[in-house]
Amino acid sequence: MFVRNCWYVAAWSHLLPAGAVIGRQILDEPIALYRTESGALVAMEDRCPHRLAPLSLGCVQGEHLQCRYHGLTFDTAGNCIDAPGTEKIPPRSTARTFPVAERDGWVWVWAGAPHLANEALIPRGFDLGDPRFTMRHGEIRYEADYQLVNDNLCDLSHLDFLHETTLGGATSGGWSVQPPRVTPLERGVHIERWLRDRPSSPGGNDLTDIWSCYDFSVPGILVMRTTFYPRGSADRCGLAAPPDDLVPLLRRVDQQAVTPTGENSCNYLFAAGFEGTTPSPKAMERMYKIVMDAFAEDRTMIEAQQRIWDLTPASRKKAFLPSDKAPHLFRKVVARLLDQELNAS
Secondary structure (H helix, E strand, O other): OOOOOOEEEEEEHHHOOOOOEEEEEEOOEEEEEEEOOOOOEEEEEOOOOOOOOOHHHOEEEOOEEEOOOOOOEEOOOOOEEEOOOOOOOOOOOOOOEEOEEEEOOEEEEEOOOHHHOOHHHOOOOOOOOOOOEEEEEEEEEEOOOHHHHHHHHHOHHHHHOOOOOOHHHHOOOOOOOOOOEEEEEOOEEEEEEEEEEEEOOOOOOOEEEEEEEEEEEOOOEEEEEEEEEEOOHHHHOOOOOOOOOOOOOEEEEEEEEEEEEEOOEEEEEEEEEEEOOOOOHHHHHHHHHHHHHHHHHHHHHHHHHHHHHHOOOOOOOOOOOHHHHHHHHHHHHHHHHHHHHHHHO
16 A cells, blocks of 8 residues: 555656656556646646557647547646547546646656645755756666665665675775664654764775765655765764764765555666765766666665565564664654545545
């Protein structure tokens, strides 16, 4: 089951210039996203009510979307305004539309009751178009339950093992030694930790202290800052959050979104880069390669984990480590929101 009264990331904004249409799937619903010639963004079910042809294979005509199979044309509210061969619009020819928003480089779709859509619930990220950030982005498909991907992102202790030579190696490890400080949020968790005496760049000798801080919000949105400070800063801060006047050496930023497409499948959209500095193309390429190699390791492990979960009775109890606190709390948030929706229906 999925939380439906929630904003889900459907696609990158730049994939939808004026006149473009693309197909996506959110939860168990195929969705056609299109941008009108005037720039309005529309999310419509990706099925023509005539013979269920994908509307994402259609074409934008001004402010309207036309089905490429038999030519039915729909306005931005999903109403059929033209049906070839008849002057009368036939019954049952309306396509469902969804609330849609655009923020921080992403297109967001509300999957639940339209009257409950509230853009204030969209977690804020880093806009790829903002000149303060230099970022690279990508997208990966998982054949796994989205909650397994969420568990992975809520518990970074696996960097020491699964990513020993990639992300973990780039920071000289230590993610599993000290469990992070985890604070519950209304719709997620806040996770923070210091890493002492870490290189400022992979393989470097200049040691720094790293402050890692991120929010993880429903349905699976990670917004992280990884900030490098002079060595000794962690102790001077008493392992608490660094003050605003503590000048950093470097700021890394990451924003990631997990969007379930079905019971055991999901899309994973991500961007990674730097804030307040313009790295060389070589440095960006090195960073992006490390990220992509690590994400390939995640995908291999999580899809293998899914196969074992499918063979294991749900009643079987699992071991619990201190680092499981954040994934556990986040699953409780999802369960609470699901209960609220079920009780309201």
